Amino acid sequence: xxxxxxxxxxxxxxSSLAPEPEGSYTTRxxxxxELLERDRLREEDGFPRKIRIGKLIKxxxxxxxxxxxxxxxxxxxFMHDRAPTPPEEEEPMGGTGDEAEGDILGEQPVRPEQGxxxxxxxxxxxxxxxxxxxxxxxxxILTERFNLPNLKEKGKKSSFSHYTYDLTDRNRGFGQILExxxxxxxxxxxxxxxxxxxxxxxxxxxxLLIDPxxxxxxILSRELEYESQALVFFVRxxxxxxxxxxxxxxxxxxxxxxxxLLYQFARQVETxxxxxxxxxxxxxxxxTYYNLRVAGGTRVAAAYKMVNDIVEQESLAKDxxxxxxxxxxxxxxxxxxxxxxxxxxxxxxxxxxVGITIAEHNAYGSRGATEVERYLKGSGLLDEKPEFLRMDVxxxxxxxTRIIDGIKRxxx
Amino acid sequence: MxxxxxxxxxxxxxxxxxxxxxxxxxxxxxxxYIVTNRDMLELHPKVMIPTLYDYWVHDVELLREKGxxxxxxxxxxxxxxxxxxPISFYNDNNPDWLNVMIFYHVLAHIDFxxxxxxFRHTWEYDLTGKALADKRLITRLRSEHGRWVDYxxxxxxxxxxxxxxxxxxxxxxxxxxxxxxxxxxxYFDVFLQEVKGVKTAEYVKEIERYxxxxxxxxxxxxxxxxxDVVAKHPEFEAFYLKGTREKKEERxxxxxxxxxxxxxxxxxxxxxxxxxxxxxxxxxxxxQPQIRTKIMNEGWASYWHEALFLTDDRxxxxxxxxxxxxxxxxxxxxxxxxxxxxxxxxxxxxxEGADQGRLSLExxxxxxxxxxxxxxxxxGTGRDVIFAVRENLCDFTxxxxxxxxxxxxxxxxxxxxxxxxxxRTAWQYYVKSRKAEEYRGMLQDSLYHPxxxxxxxxxxxxxxxxLNHLFEGKPLISDFIANTMLGIEFLWGGPVKLETSEVxxxxxxxxxxxxxxxxxxxxHWRRHVYTMENRTLSKTLV
Numbered sequence: 001x002x003x004x005x006x007x008x009x010x011x012x013x014x015s016s017l018a019p020e021p022e023g024s025y026t027t028r029x030x031x032x033x034e035l036l037e038r039d040r041l042r043e044e045d046g047f048p049r050k051i052r053i054g055k056l057i058k059x060x061x062x063x064x065x066x067x068x069x070x071x072x073x074x075x076x077x078f079m080h081d082r083a084p085t086p087p088e089e090e091e092p093m094g095g096t097g098d099e100a101e102g103d104i105l106g107e108q109p110v111r112p113e114q115g116x117x118x119x120x121x122x123x124x125x126x127x128x129x130x131x132x133x134x135x136x137x138x139x140x141i142l143t144e145r146f147n148l149p150n151l152k153e154k155g156k157k158s159s160f161s162h163y164t165y166d167l168t169d170r171n172r173g174f175g176q177i178l179e180x181x182x183x184x185x186x187x188x189x190x191x192x193x194x195x196x197x198x199x200x201x202x203x204x205x206x207x208l209l210i211d212p213x214x215x216x217x218x219i220l221s222r223e224l225e226y227e228s229q230a231l232v233f234f235v236r237x238x239x240x241x242x243x244x245x246x247x248x249x250x251x252x253x254x255x256x257x258x259x260x261l262l263y264q265f266a267r268q269v270e271t272x273x274x275x276x277x278x279x280x281x282x283x284x285x286x287x288t289y290y291n292l293r294v295a296g297g298t299r300v301a302a303a304y305k306m307v308n309d310i311v312e313q314e315s316l317a318k319d320x321x322x323x324x325x326x327x328x329x330x331x332x333x334x335x336x337x338x339x340x341x342x343x344x345x346x347x348x349x350x351x352x353x354v355g356i357t358i359a360e361h362n363a364y365g366s367r368g369a370t371e372v373e374r375y376l377k378g379s380g381l382l383d384e385k386p387e388f389l390r391m392d393v394x395x396x397x398x399x400x401t402r403i404i405d406g407i408k409r410x411x412x
Numbered sequence: 413m414x415x416x417x418x419x420x421x422x423x424x425x426x427x428x429x430x431x432x433x434x435x436x437x438x439x440x441x442x443x444x445y446i447v448t449n450r451d452m453l454e455l456h457p458k459v460m461i462p463t464l465y466d467y468w469v470h471d472v473e474l475l476r477e478k479g480x481x482x483x484x485x486x487x488x489x490x491x492x493x494x495x496x497x498p499i500s501f502y503n504d505n506n507p508d509w510l511n512v513m514i515f516y517h518v519l520a521h522i523d524f525x526x527x528x529x530x531f532r533h534t535w536e537y538d539l540t541g542k543a544l545a546d547k548r549l550i551t552r553l554r555s556e557h558g559r560w561v562d563y564x565x566x567x568x569x570x571x572x573x574x575x576x577x578x579x580x581x582x583x584x585x586x587x588x589x590x591x592x593x594x595x596x597x598x599y600f601d602v603f604l605q606e607v608k609g610v611k612t613a614e615y616v617k618e619i620e621r622y623x624x625x626x627x628x629x630x631x632x633x634x635x636x637x638x639x640d641v642v643a644k645h646p647e648f649e650a651f652y653l654k655g656t657r658e659k660k661e662e663r664x665x666x667x668x669x670x671x672x673x674x675x676x677x678x679x680x681x682x683x684x685x686x687x688x689x690x691x692x693x694x695x696x697x698x699x700q701p702q703i704r705t706k707i708m709n710e711g712w713a714s715y716w717h718e719a720l721f722l723t724d725d726r727x728x729x730x731x732x733x734x735x736x737x738x739x740x741x742x743x744x745x746x747x748x749x750x751x752x753x754x755x756x757x758x759x760x761x762x763x764e765g766a767d768q769g770r771l772s773l774e775x776x777x778x779x780x781x782x783x784x785x786x787x788x789x790x791x792g793t794g795r796d797v798i799f800a801v802r803e804n805l806c807d808f809t810x811x812x813x814x815x816x817x818x819x820x821x822x823x824x825x826x827x828x829x830x831x832x833x834x835x836r837t838a839w840q841y842y843v844k845s846r847k848a849e850e851y852r853g854m855l856q857d858s859l860y861h862p863x864x865x866x867x868x869x870x871x872x873x874x875x876x877x878x879l880n881h882l883f884e885g886k887p888l889i890s891d892f893i894a895n896t897m898l899g900i901e902f903l904w905g906g907p908v909k910l911e912t913s914e915v916x917x918x919x920x921x922x923x924x925x926x927x928x929x930x931x932x933x934x935x936h937w938r939r940h941v942y943t944m945e946n947r948t949l950s951k952t953l954v
Contacts, residue, residue, distance in 0.1 A: 035472060041559065046947060048895065051472060070479035073472045075566075076892035077573050078863050083886045084915050084935055088832040092844055092854050094754075095828035096744040099843045105747060105828065107838040 032071055050074075167218040175217020182216035190214055230269045230352075231320040232261060233307050234289060237328035239277035239298040241361075245396040249359040250327030251290055253403045257325055258286055260407075270320070272310065276303035278333075282310070298331045300372060301339035308346050317350035324351055325410065329396070330358040330370025337375030344381065348388050355410030358393045413451055413462075416444045416502065420511060423726075427515040430720055435799060436523040441497040446504040449487055453477045459699060460493050460501065463544040465691065466551070467565055490514050494525040494702065496538035509730035510737065513721045520716035523802075524709045530701040530806050532584050539698055546691040553684055564688045567899030568667065572696035573862040576665035580697060593634060596622075598652050599641065607651055666879070666900075667693045669867045676905025685903070703860040707807045711755015714742050715798075718756070747828050747841055749858060757823055758814050762801060763794035771797065811855045817848040827854045863888060865910075877904045881912035883937070888912050897944035907945040911954065913937045 039051040050073050082091055099105065167176060172186075191197050191208050234254050238247070261269045273289035274282050277296030280303040283289050307324060311317055324347065334340050347354060358373055373393055376382060381389055392406045416424070424444060431438075447455070455462060456477055457470035464470075489510075492500040500518045502511075525531055554561045604610050604618060621640075626633040641648055670677060671686050678686075702709075721727065721734055744753045765771050769789030778784050801810065819825070829844030845851070864882040872878030877900065881888065893910065901908045916938040939954040 032475060035468060035475075038468060038559065045559075045563070047563065047898070070476040071472045072476055073469055074892075075469060075569055076895040077570050078865055078881070078896055078910075079573070079889050079892060080861065080863055080884075080886040081889045083857075088834075090830035090839070091857075092827045092829050092850075093747060093858075094745070094749040094851070094854060095747045095826050095841075095843070096824050097746060097826070097843075098824055099826070101826070101843050101846055103843045105841040105843065107833065107836065107840045 035071060165220055165222060167220055169219050169221035171217050171219040173213050173215065173217075175219035177218040179216040179218060183214060186214040186216060187211075229320050231272065231316055231322050232257075232269055233272050233274060233310075233322070233324040234258070234286075235274045235276065235303050235307065235324060235326040236289065237277070237298060237300070237303075237326075237331075238275045238292055239296050239331065241298060241331045242329050243293075246329040246359040246361060247293070249394065249396055249398050249403065250329075250357060253357055253406060254325060254327060255290065256404060257407055274303050274306055276300070276306070278302065280306035282306065297333055298328075299334055299339075300326075300328065300332045301334055301343050304340060304343035304347055308343060311350060322351045324354045325357070326354070327357045327359065328372055329361055330372045330393075332371040332375075335371050335375075337371075337379060340372075341375065341379045341381070344379075344389075348381070348385055351388060353387075353411065354389050356389075356391045357406055357410065358391065359396045359398070360393060361396055413445050413447050416446055420444070420508075423508060423511055424515050426726065427512060427519060427720070427724075430724060431516060431519045431523070431716070434716075434720060435795060436519060436716065438519060438522040438526050439497055442522065443497050443499045445499065445501050447501045449481070449485075449503070452487065452491075452501065453481060455491075455501070460491050461495075461540060461543050463540045463547055464695075465543070465547040465565075468562060469566075469569075490518055492518050492521040492525075493539070494531065494534055495540045498522045498525065499540070509727045509733060512724055512727050513717050513734055513737065516720040516724075517713045517717040520713040521709060523716075524705070524712050527803050528701070528705060528708075528806075529585075529804060530581070530705055533580060534698055534701070543695070546695070549687060550691065553688065557684065561688065563902070564685045565692060567903050568689045568692035569696075570896045570899045571666050572692050574666045574865050575693055575696045575700065576663065576668070577697055577700035579663050579665070594656060595638065595652060596634065598655055599638075599648070602655055603645075603648060603651060608645075664867070665693075666865065666867060670900075670903050674904050677903060689903070701806070704806045704808070706860075707751040707755040707758075707855075708802065708805065708810050709755070710752045711757075711759050712802050714738075714752045714756035715759040718742075744823060744825070749855070754855070755810075758810065758819065759798050759801070761819055761822070762814055763798050765794075766797035767792055767794035807859050808856065811852055811859075815848060815852045815855060820846065820848045820851050825851055827851055868911075871911075872909055875906040877906065877908045879908065879910045881910065883913040887914050890914070893942055894944075894949045897942060897949060898947055901944045901947065907943060909944075910942045912940060912942070914940050 035051055039049050042049050051071050052073065085091060095105065097105070170179060170182065187208055187210055188197070188203070190211055192200070194209060196207060196209060197203055234257075236250055236254065242250070258271065261271065271286065272282065273284070273286060274280055275289060275292055276299065278299050279296075283292065303326070311322065316322060332340065344354070356372070356376070358370055360370060370393075373391070376391055382391060390410045392409045394402055394406055398406070415421075421444070424442070428438075428440075428442075454474055457473035458464040487503050489506070490500055490502050492498060500522075502514065506514065526535065550561060550565070600615075600619070604615055610618075622633075622637055625637045629636050638648075664672060667689055671689055676682060677689070718738060721738075722731075727734070742750070742753045742756050744750060744757075762771070767790070768787060769775065769791045770787060772789075775784070775787055778787065801814075805813070826846045827844045827850050829842050830839050831842065832838075833840050861884075863886075864884070866880050866882065868878045868880040871880075879900075893912075897908050897910060914937070916936040941952050941954055943950050943952070
């Protein structure tokens with residue numbers, strides 16, 4: 001029999017802290033890392049990988065949704081698919097009630113509202129999901145190498161599945177440590193109530209009745225661990241000149257950063273995505289950010305302005321540690337940075353770090369020739385605020401090691 | 413994991429007495445364990461068998477279950493496994509009255525396991541013991557062959573739903589039947605009809621000859637009968653031997669076929685793989701009846717915990733608590749299926765119907781609705797009938813026989829459809845049908861039914877293994893074909909082909925044609941052959 005009655009979760013948590021009984025009937029369960037390592041070996045043996053990283057989401061009010069990262073796998077077998085149904089109709093199911101045939105029982109929006117995720121994981125996700133699961137794996141490998149710089153205590157805190165266990169809560173009747181003073185106080189109260197104590201200044205302890213429920217204990221309790229909230233802007237130049245290798249380099253660098261954030265901070269890091277050519281636009285997810293290709297002119301200032309506006313309008317600076325990663329080939333129609341530099345200055349007033357990656361076109365010949373690089377250096381901002389602004393220039397044919405090295409330079 | 417205390421065990425023993433008095437039959441010894449939720453989560457991927465072999469997929473599932481538990485904590489009240497003695501698992505915080513109810517539920521499950529004939533092949537041995545031996549075997553193999561053991565497990569599990577469960581089962585029962593000799597069966601069923609293709613008159617004449625022979629010679633009749641047969645058809649013996657041998661081989665399921673005929677598996681250095689295959693196969697066969705009797709088993713248990721709890725003198729004063737839990741377990745969902753609910757109500761209806769004599773031709777022929785309502789022959793055979801049902805039926809036959817219009821009407825059941833409303837961009841749930849026929853169809857569609865895939869030895873030939881999917885109106889899940897065949901290729905050691913049906917896109921002239929309201933679009937099925945060779949999959953149209 002299964003029930004939806006949620007029993008107290010504490011029970012499980014406490015028992016999960018208990019040491020594994022010796023000679024347990026199940027052998028030691030492999031950790032996620034071990035499983036992923038084993039999965040990697042499959043490729044060496046010539047078989048496709050099987051483990052995917054999925055998310056379980058429990059929808060909640062507002063942004064309160066809870067989610068956990070879990071591995072999933074499907075045991076593929078020859079199985080019957082559903083019988084083909086017309087495209088507008090799904091498989092029938094059972095029901096009960098008094099409605100007549102044809103009556104409508106209820107409806108459900110086709111696309112769930114933003115944030116109202118479904119409780120299923122893993123299999124069957126779209127490509128966006130696919131990207132995230134591999135990104136997660138990647139992030140795991142990268143994770144020891146990086147850390148978000150300048151992380152500060154800011155207003156808004158968030159907490160997800162990080163918990164600590166503390167002996168802070170009090171509990172009557174049972175627990176881990178007896179609170180003597182509290183217990184005594186309760187015993188006295190009870191005995192006063194029972195009329196057992198005539199003179200409070202002179203108590204005869206031998207006459208006290210002790211109810212087991214009067215004993216107060218400290219009990220192991222689960223405490224949410226709050227962490228400072230971070231917000232990361234990914235900004236990418238998708239103008240015509242970026243076509244080809246330059247885009248690849250920037251995209252793969254941003255995939256790496258994104259992967260690492262995803263792994264290291266789960267959803268505690270919020271991400272926003274801005275693409276720009278002549279104008280800037282915000283896109284909803286990394287998948288779109290990663291895949292969109294458009295030809296057009298280049299105006300870096302438009303993107304910076306958009307980031308600034310978003311931060312200002314939503315007053316994000318107060319609550320978040322803000323990071324901006326910008327990738328470009330260094331082209332800018334605003335040759336001297338007359339528009340860009342003021343926007344950048346404005347940005348540096350609230351960000352914890354701005355990291356600019358320039359993927360230089362080889363055809364341009366000598367190094368240091370791009371407009372962005374030139375006006376950045378010219379502005380003196382790089383020397384003025386080295387803690388907050390970093391720039392990294394690499395060739396458009398940079399390999400993965402160089403790209404990872406680039407990330408280190410941006411966030412170290 | 414520890415045994416329940418003596419106090420609780422006493423309650424259980426009390427339940428056993430009362431359940432026995434009511435007619436349930438089960439073994440005297442049972443084991444009840446208290447488990448933590450963590451234990452439960454760990455047991456879950458191992459189908460609740462604590463001694464099942466280790467496998468990484470179980471670990472992945474466990475991690476997922478733990479994640480799920482964090483979001484949606486919920487505990488089953490009990491779980492029973494079909495072992496000798498039967499083992500059941502409980503949470504430790506149930507009050508006594510709830511334990512009474514749960515124990516009745518558990519005892520009914522045990523009764524079902526030990527009396528339903530679809531479990532016949534599980535009666536002779538204890539799975540936990542066997543599983544432990546299997547687990548040790550696999551651990552030993554792992555120390556010798558490393559992760560390749562896991563690949564073999566994976567590939568074997570990929571086809572463990574195709575095991576010949578019914579073949580094995582029918583074999584068990586066939587032995588009970590006072591059979592004619594195989595030779596006689598072969599002579600009349602195959603040799604005369606298929607090999608010789610004799611006329612009906614001649615066939616009848618042969619039967620007469622046999623009967624006469626039997627009357628005259630008695631027990632020795634077969635010998636003299638076949639002496640005449642051989643005199644007439646000297647080739648009979650050879651045909652008989654060949655025919656029966658082929659017959660036997662035809663019965664092999666895919667796993668058995670691979671064990672027997674795969675050159676790769678039968679190489680000396682790969683023989684260990686066959687033990688792994690055998691472990692996977694026997695485990696799968698063991699669990700086959702469980703998936704095929706879910707509605708009945710849960711219905712049976714719910715029926716009995718209700719019936720026995722309400723007459724139990726030990727729980728006076730907890731009727732309301734019971735009602736609350738019981739209705740939670742057995743409520744009919746507004747939308748969705750609850751096997752407990754359907755199964756229990758079916759058993760109740762069958763009992764009531766049998767008591768009133770409604771399971772009769774007389775009642776079925778009755779057309780007058782008033783007369784149907786009033787019909788009562790007071791036979792009092794209800795209990796006997798439901799005991800017979802629990803012994804002889806599985807979910808399919810249970811639903812097929814007893815879900816009728818009376819049942820659907822009585823419980824206000826209907827089939828819910830889900831359709832897209834483009835204007836409102838929403839899925840609409842609506843009452844699709846209140847007909848028993850459609851409701852039955854919907855229930856049957858939800859039952860476990862693996863595809864029938866057989867080895868076709870006339871095709872392929874030599875190095876190639878040719879699999880034929882017998883089409884039953886549903887395609888295979890196409891995403892799973894590649895990896896499943898990859899595994900079969902590995903175990904077979906050569907190319908593998910799979911013939912199956914898939915939906916072809918409608919021809920253009922039809923796709924554009926207007927179609928009447930409510931008229932289903934015609935589905936065009938095509939037969940395809942998938943080929944897996946050197947770990948690459950290709951597909952051709954037959």
